[in-house]
Amino acid sequence: MSRIRSLDPRIANQIAAGEVVDRPASVVKEALENSLDAGARRIDIDIEAGGSQLIRVRDDGLGIGRDDLTLALERHATSKISTIEDLEAVATLGFRGEALASIASVSRMTLTSNASDSVSDGCCAVAEGRDMSVTLRPAPHPRGTSLEVRDLFYNTPARRKFLRTEKTEFGHIDEVVRRQALSRSDVSFTLRHNNKVVRSLPAADDDGLLLRRLSGVCGEAFMAQCVSIEREAGALMLQGWVGLPTFSRSQADLQYFFVNGRVIRDKLVSHAIKQAYRDVLFHGRHPAYVLFLSLPPARVDVNVHPTKHEVRFRDGREVHSFLFSTLHRALADIRPGESAPSVA
Ligand code: ADP
Ligand code: MG
Numbered sequence: 001m002s003r004i005r006s007l008d009p010r011i012a013n014q015i016a017a018g019e020v021v022d023r024p025a026s027v028v029k030e031a032l033e034n035s036l037d038a039g040a041r042r043i044d045i046d047i048e049a050g051g052s053q054l055i056r057v058r059d060d061g062l063g064i065g066r067d068d069l070t071l072a073l074e075r076h077a078t079s080k081i082s083t084i085e086d087l088e089a090v091a092t093l094g095f096r097g098e099a100l101a102s103i104a105s106v107s108r109m110t111l112t113s114n115a116s117d118s119v120s121d122g123c124c125a126v127a128e129g130r131d132m133s134v135t136l137r138p139a140p141h142p143r144g145t146s147l148e149v150r151d152l153f154y155n156t157p158a159r160r161k162f163l164r165t166e167k168t169e170f171g172h173i174d175e176v177v178r179r180q181a182l183s184r185s186d187v188s189f190t191l192r193h194n195n196k197v198v199r200s201l202p203a204a205d206d207d208g209l210l211l212r213r214l215s216g217v218c219g220e221a222f223m224a225q226c227v228s229i230e231r232e233a234g235a236l237m238l239q240g241w242v243g244l245p246t247f248s249r250s251q252a253d254l255q256y257f258f259v260n261g262r263v264i265r266d267k268l269v270s271h272a273i274k275q276a277y278r279d280v281l282f283h284g285r286h287p288a289y290v291l292f293l294s295l296p297p298a299r300v301d302v303n304v305h306p307t308k309h310e311v312r313f314r315d316g317r318e319v320h321s322f323l324f325s326t327l328h329r330a331l332a333d334i335r336p337g338e339s340a341p342s343v344a
Pocket of ligand 2: 030033034094095097099100
């Protein structure tokens with residue numbers, strides 16, 4: 001008798017979910033990525049009980065047509081890539097076609113959407129973890145999408161046990177929202193927790209407003225003690241703000257690095273930045289920064305980890321020396337008393 005069996009899709013999805021969804025904040029991250037990929041201009045996030053009871057993300061993006069709604073919940077179903085060449089040059093935040101299937105397998109999920117301008121064309125797909133069967137029903141909804149996730153991990157008690165306090169989980173969600181809000185100041189974000197508005201970030205489309213977004217996310221103290229930088233070298237372009245050495249932190253909690261609009265964590269990047277600050281920061285202190293690196297998509301592989309937090313640069317050494325030299329020069333140029341950008 002054979003000992004090897006193909007796993008039931010339900011279990012396969014739950015295993016896959018383990019990689020993508022490890023806490024409520026990861027649901028919010030995936031939902032925000034989907035909303036941004038759909039061209040949303042406005043995103044509203046409602047959280048109850050740190051996200052363990054309810055996560056609702058509503059956008060005014062392209063929406064999903066009725067015919068696509070069931071497929072959207074299937075694993076490896078995506079509208080974002082179709083060939084291996086597409087994968088080589090991904091321009092969207094998502095591309096794995098896994099998030100919704102994973103979330104549905106570990107929660108009670110409702111996806112309501114409408115891809116037309118007539119509110120009555122809206123449609124709602126309900127998926128419940130256990131059997132993953134999807135039911136569709138008409139549901140009025142303006143153009144755009146609402147994702148509602150209730151009782152996260154209700155059917156995976158081991159995961160549910162790892163949830164921390166409501167406050168901690170909400171803190172992680174807030175952090176996810178802050179990151180996305182920094183990368184897209186042209187989109188407005190509202191974050192509510194237990195019906196209270198915690199963060200309200202209106203869309204910004206000029207420089208003054210961009211600084212206001214920066215201040216809304218990073219705080220006035222950072223604004224008063226940072227310098228803006230911008231440098232282009234060949235195909236690499238770096239833009240953003242770095243904290244003055246006087247604004248060093250005891251924790252690495254104000255460090256945002258984006259590659260082509262995607263927030264990432266990368267050893268090579270952290271190392272280059274740390275080196276640039278080495279002469280101006282006391283040992284044990286951490287710099288604060290918000291930096292956006294742009295480079296041709298083909299020069300960076302984003303398909304390294306399911307959460308897409310890691311990337312691999314085709315030419316890591318070039319990126320490292322570009323970052324180091326840009327920041328090193330910027331920090332060396334700072335003269336005492338130089339004024340920081342002001343908030344409009
Ligand atoms: P991926 O984002 O990797 O494609 P997901 O599982 O996150 O995979 O989503 C599956 C598909 O559902 C997406 O490719 C997209 O077509 C559609 N979709 C999901 N969320 C939204 C949204 N907020 N607005 C429009 N379409 C969406
Ligand atoms: Mg996605």
